[in-house]
Amino acid sequence: MSDLLSESKTNAAEYTVSEISGALKRTVEDAFGNVRVRGEISGYRGPHSSGHAYFSLKDDRARLEAVVWKGTMSRLKFRPEEGMEVIATGRLTTYPGSSKYQIVIDNLEPAGAGALMALLEERKRKLAAEGLFETERKRPLPFLPKVIGVVTSPTGAVIRDILHRITDRFPLHVVVWPVRVQGETCGAEVTAAVQGFNALPPDGPIRRPDLLIVARGGGSLEDLWGFNDEALARAVAASDIPVISAVGHETDWTLIDLVADMRAPTPTGAAELAVPVKAELEANLASLAARLAACTTRNFDRKRQALRAAARALPLPDQLLALPRRRFDEATSRLSRALEVSTERKRARLSGARLTISMLARRAAEARRHLDRVAAQLPRCIDADLRDKRRRLEMVQARISPEPLTRRHAGFREAMTGLQRRLDHAATIRLQRMRFRLTQADRLLTTLSHQSVLERGFVLVTDEAGALVKRAGEVVPDAALSLTFADGKVGVTAHEGGARPPKPQPRPASRPKDPGAQGSLF
Structure with a gap:
């Protein structure tokens, strides 16, 4: 242990982090106490709530953090703008809390537009001239998409915010196409994602989305430069699927925001634009259903009241049927009497138009004469x-030349010959039918005639008035009667014991037989 302690001891002085940071701060401030820096403003968001402004100065190879204090902001002759190239006068210092160095600006002078902003403006003018920014070509978003495609980084907070907001509002299927949202390959990857979503089949294993969201968090112009890619702007403009652009925050603008069908201020706002709130839809639907039920009930009540009012205004069924019922009863009472009267009239008419032998003979004679006249005519x-x-035909033939119509005349002649044969045949058949009907009528007349009855030995008895005597009780004593036989008539006188025939008298040979002569019984 003692050996290790002896080895760790050196002659180098030990510093704390604060001491190193303070030393660096003093060194930088002493060496760069007053400098002028030319660069392009990037990441400018306007003054902070405290009144200070934080942004960066950059060129094509480096970047320098900058800060303008509140007092200096009020003395500036112009307001800084994103992408503006400026000349900043100030001093360099460090920020020990994050080991960064920055310039504290005391004065700003405009030096012209930056290279990136000039390129962006050139692209905007080119795409605007082609009509890609026109409002008429933008399509409306689907009200309730079934599948939403999201083009963003799968590891950032953006995708979590979008999924969380969609789940809260209206849960549905979300397909994420992972891309880099910053760097040199950002534009190409996002372009490929938009084109890939459009290339998906509607009924494939991965269904084509009904709506696309291209999202990224906030950042500087350099961070968002991939979304200013011209190929990406054209891909979004040519997309068959409606696109929502949610790149950066509300103050960030890119080319994709101008060509997209809808721009959202934030990725969370894009999720809110993409789907409605399910609870609100259900509440609206319930409210509409309740209103519909109430309207239906009120409508039925109004119709029922109107029906009752109309029913009160209408007469009762008995009142409507009273007059027709009375007419029906009167017609019923008159019907039996009318039938009796009609029957009596028909009977009287038939009795007056009794069918007699002489009538049949007269009608048969008239029909025979009519037939003879028709046959003669x-x-x-x-x-x-x-x-x-x-x-x-001769007149027509005289008006036209006979040579072209010889064949037609022959046809007419044949037609006339055929019609003549048909007419002769029809006339023969009609004469045969009328002759047959006359023969039948003559046979019927012979059958119905009383002459055939008299031929069988019967006698027809008539009184002096010529009325037919059918019963013996109708004969009055000493009445003159006429007996009609098949070959003539005989006059007799009736007695109580019977009729005595008259004495036969010899007839003169030269006189014809008189069937109507009446003999005497005395």
Whole structure:
């Protein structure tokens, strides 16, 4: 142990951390008590709440922290701006708390725009001329996406803030594409992520997102320079998926913010823009359902009240049916009497138009005469029609040349011949049908005639008025009767014991038989 203690003892002086920091501070302040530094302002966020301003001065190879105290800020002739190239006059000092050195600025003079800002402005003008910043080409965000794609670093606080906010508002599936959000490869990796998400199939194992969020925390212009890449801006503008840009804080602006469909001030704000609050949607839905139920109930109540009011204004069914019921009863009472009267009228009409043999004979004779007239007129009508058609045909033939129409005339002639044959055949058939109907009517007349009855030995008895005597009780004694036989009539006189036939008288040979002669029984 004693050997180890002896070996640790040296002649070098021991310093505390505070002593080293204080020595360095004095050395730097003594050596650089008043300097002028030319550089580009970077990371300027405006005065702090205390009134001091903190930013950096940089060039293409180095970076120097700077601070402007509150008293000096009030005396500056112009306000510092991000990317402005300035000449700062002040003194160098160190900050022992973080082992950093910085310049405390006493005066600022503008020296022109910085190289990075000039390049950024040139890119903005170029893309703006192509119309990539136009509001018309920006697409609306989906109201409730099913899958959200996030392009950011998987190890930073940004992804945790986004996932936490989405989980609180509306839990859904989130796909993270890990990229570097700072450095030389940042722009290329973010461009590849945006294009890769757009290349995913909608129904593949990894579903294509409905919304993209490109996110990164705050930083200086150099830290966010990868999001000013021209290829990235064009990829975001050409994306088929709506894109939310959430790069930096609200005061940070990049090219991707200008071409994206929506810009969020922070990554947490991007999550809030991406999804609604599920609890609020459920509350709104419940409120709308309650309002719908209340409206439906009120509507039914109004309709029910209107129906009741209309029902009170309408007459009762008995009142509506009273008059039709009375008319029906009256029609029912009149119907039986009307049927009886109609039946009596029909019976009287049929009794007055009794079918007799003479009526049938007269109608058969009229039909025969009509048929004879038609049969006699038919040939003349056919001849007249043929002459008329022949005359028309000759007139037409006289007006036109016969050579082109010879074939057509032959067709007409054949048609006329066919029509003539059909007409003759139709006339023959009609004459046969009418002759058959006449024969049938004649047979019916012969069958219904009383002459055939008289041929079988029956006698027709009539009184002096010619009325038919059907019963013996209808005969009055000493009444003159007429007996009609099949071959003639005989007159007789009725007695109580029967009718005595008249004495036969010889008939003159030269006179014809008189069937109507009446004999005498006395």
